[in-house]
Amino acid sequence: DTGVSQNPRHKITKRGQNVTFRCDPISEHNRLYWYRQTLGQGPEFLTYFQNEAQLEKSRLLSDRFSAERPKGSFSTLEIQRTEQGDSAMYLCASSLGGFANYGYTFGSGTRLTVV
Amino acid sequence: DAKTTQPNSMESNEEEPVHLPCNHSTISGTDYIHWYRQLPSQGPEYVIHGLTSNVNNRMASLAIAEDRKSSTLILHRATLRDAAVYYCILRTNTGNQFYFGTGTSLTVIP
Numbered sequence: 001d002t003g004v005s006q007n008p009r010h011k012i013t014k015r016g017q018n019v020t021f022r023c024d025p026i027s028e029h030n031r032l033y034w035y036r037q038t039l040g041q042g043p044e045f046l047t048y049f050q051n052e053a054q055l056e057k058s059r060l061l062s063d064r065f066s067a068e069r070p071k072g073s074f075s076t077l078e079i080q081r082t083e084q085g086d087s088a089m090y091l092c093a094s095s096l097g098g099f100a101n102y103g104y105t106f107g108s109g110t111r112l113t114v115v
Numbered sequence: 116d117a118k119t120t121q122p123n124s125m126e127s128n129e130e131e132p133v134h135l136p137c138n139h140s141t142i143s144g145t146d147y148i149h150w151y152r153q154l155p156s157q158g159p160e161y162v163i164h165g166l167t168s169n170v171n172n173r174m175a176s177l178a179i180a181e182d183r184k185s186s187t188l189i190l191h192r193a194t195l196r197d198a199a200v201y202y203c204i205l206r207t208n209t210g211n212q213f214y215f216g217t218g219t220s221l222t223v224i225p
Contacts, residue, residue: 004158033212042202042215043159056212091158100147100206101166104213106158 004107006092012113013082020078021110025094032075033104034067035091036060043091049075050098082114119203124220127193135188135219137203142183147206149213150177150188152199159202159215162188198223 005024013019025032030051035043046065047057051072061067064082069075079086089111093104120138127133139148147166151159163170163177165186170177176189190197202218 006158040217042200042217043213044215045212048212058212093158100145101164103149103161103164104151104159105161108156109158111156 004092004094004105006090006107006110008110009108010111010113012115015084015114016081018078018080019082019112020076021090021092021112023075023077023092023107025074025092026096026105027073029094029096029105030072031095031098032069033093033095034075034077035093037089037091037109038087046077079112082112084114087112087114118214119205119216121201121203121216121219123217124222126222126224127190128224129195130192133190133193133197133221135190135201135203135221136185137187138185139203139205140184142205143207145207146183148177148179148183148186149204149206150175151202151204151213151215152197153202153218154196154199162201164206193221193223195223195225197221 007022033048034046037043045058046061047067049069064080067077089109091109093106095102095104149164150162153159163175165177178187200218200220202215204213
């Protein structure tokens with residue numbers, strides 16, 4: 001296992017288009033998280049899954065955003081009708097359980113540019 | 116999760132030790148202190164974490180104050196590859212997310 005994989009690494013899209021990102025976590029990790037990071041800021045929490053169940057969503061996750069994790073394996077994050085304000089790095093992380101003693105493993109992220 | 120306070124930026128000379136401070140005055144008894152770092156165009160990378168006792172690993176050391184209201188990440192010999200943003204984060208068993216803040220941007224001078 002080579003860690004958390006995110007695809008694509010970069011995505012340029014026109015405003016109004018839909019985009020979908022994929023995250024493949026470490027196989028034995030049951031928790032998967034999505035974060036968003038804008039320039040000069042730390043990552044901000046969007047949502048997380050425990051296995052296939054989406055257990056928490058941030059208020060940052062507007063109705064245009066949807067995330068899935070079918071069968072508790074890989075996850076997808078879709079943004080509909082993209083806006084310029086959606087331009088950011090989208091980070092995926094996974095962990096083995098949710099206890100405070102466990103750390104996250106992050107992917108390299110997908111950089112979205114909306115033009 | 117309780118919040119942390121870190122300096123915005125620090126500089127270090129190459130091959131010298133670096134002490135990155137973090138204040139967390141509202142820490143609770145069950146909060147773990149985590150440190151991550153983020154290199155340019157990469158996702159955050161786990162560095163170290165601890166609860167009460169000082170911790171060492173191959174990357175760094177974590178010194179935790181006796182009252183746990185502050186901690187220090189120690190890089191024993193800074194290299195150019197250590198130039199990154201370092202985040203100090205508190206994690207509770209009831210929290211499901213990390214609050215990253217803006218971290219400390221470390222510049223290593225050759």
